[in-house]
Amino acid sequence: MTNRKDAEPGLRTTRESEVFREPPGSGNYSSSIGAAQGIELFTGDRRRARIARPAKSIHEPARETPVFAETDVLVVGGGPAGTAAAIAAARIGADVMLVERYNHLGGLSTGGLVIWIDRMTDWSGRHVIRGLANEFMERLPKDAIQGPPRADWGNRDAATASYWAQRTAAYHGIVTWSPTIDPEALKTLSMRMAHEAKVRLLLHAWCTTPIVEDGVIRGAIFESKEGRHAVLAKVVVDTTGDADLIARSGAQCESDIDADDIHHCMNTVFLVGGVDMERWLAFRREEPEAFAAFMEYGRNRVKFFEKPFVSWRNDVALFLGPRLAGYSAVDVEDLTLVELRSRELAIGHLDVYRAAAPGFRDAFLMLGAPQVGVRHSRRLAGMRKVTREQWDTGNVWDDEIGVSTSLSPKFPNISVPFGSLLPEKLDNILGAGRHVACDASSHTFLREIPQCWLTGQAAGVAAALAVGTGLAPRYLPVSAIQRELLGQGAYLSPIIADAVAPASAAE
Helix, strand or coil: CCCCCCCCCCEECCCCCCEECCCCCCCCHHHCHHHHHCCCCCCCCCCCCCCCCCCCCCCCCCCCCCEEEEEEEEEECCCHHHHHHHHHHHHHCCCEEEECCCCCCCHHHCCCCCCECCCCECCCCCECCCCHHHHHHHHCCHHHEECCCHHHCCCCCHHHHHHHHCCCCEECCEECCCCEECHHHHHHHHHHHHHHCCCEEECCCEEEEEEEECCEEEEEEEEECCEEEEEEEEEEEECCCCCHHHHHCCCCEECCCCCCCHHHCEECCEEEECCCHHHHHHHHHHCHHHHHHHHHHHHHHHCCCCCCEECCCCCEEEECCCCECCCCCCCHHHHHHHHHHHHHHHHHHHHHHHHHCCCCCCCEEEEECCCCEECCCCEECECCCECHHHHHHCCCCCCEEEEECCCCCCCCCEEEEHHHHCECCCECEEECCCCCCECCCCHHHHCCHHHHHHHHHHHHHHHHHHHHHCCCHHHCCHHHHHHHHHHCCCCCCHHHHHHHHHHHHHC
């Protein structure tokens, strides 16, 4: 380690029993792997030398690729959006195959340990991200979810909001439905719901290449322990998170970022067990000067130092950072470096918290996320897109397929158009999840777990309806998608819901 100090005076809290001391044998974690490999963090730049790749290529002979399956709807990627898309499509009656590279469903909400599920209520307390998102939350075991009771959603009482603010469920003095959940319970529930809907699951398979004929997607090529196979489909839903199929098909994507926001940062989330979070929260609340001193000490030791979030239980703490900027989520060397750096930062945090933080004396590293926490890489260039200008106007798209909460009470709810799931010039494929069409500013919230459920459910509905009608998704009457979404419990703006309700009632 560099900049090691063998002795450093401790900082004392107002409680004599709690002393901030440097963790034994610790060093400056901000400069360990970073200094050795020349990694610059939080700069947006890459000030590191890359090992040159050979200027060579090999010739692969042509080969026959066996067809593994034929299906109505192929969903690629079993994260929040992909799980919702597969279930929604199968419930309409489509034959659905869901292909996932890991051994579980849920993506970042489970394997990525992003177990704090962001706001599903708007600033009035109205539950606007519903449908499958609500069903997931309702069907979790009661001991696998923690969040404010429904009666408190939208509550502006100062004491109530202050209580839930420390538990990641109140913002701007308003209580919101933003629960934390047990990732293992959500994995189990996601698989059960997919099984109930008769979705065909294929795990441990990685999509490598789309099958494209004259601008139309016909399926995809996968690699697995069995080798190379093809899955043919009438409609494909790309829920890879990085628009892998859409990008590799040659369709236009966007990758600009808002450099002042965290939406482009990456890191591996980690859980710390053996803690007393109520004691920690009391320390933050009741001893602000000691808390500030502790945070300063942590920054001096680890440089990029994070506070823990509550989880679904008192003895487990959630660390969603530190977040690392300047890396690409579609560069395998960058992904490797982020994993290495995140691991060192996790260990650095654990040592500091265990030695010095109230409630963390017996803490241990419980789990580093199996999936790296990617917030952004590519967004599809869609037929329509959500933009920053829309935040002010409150525009409701005529092809709305869902409503997102806005970033603050000064903005109205955000209408999400069906066109944001459709590439401009590529047919028989929809994109849902964090790569929907939007500008960089709007991506800050459209990438969140509830919004992925929202767009995934809509994509699944559209895919199934396209199969049933024989139309390419872009030519579907959007009213049919909207009626089916309402039937599946989704929320649409009143002007849209009222317009399609008479036809639904007549049917």
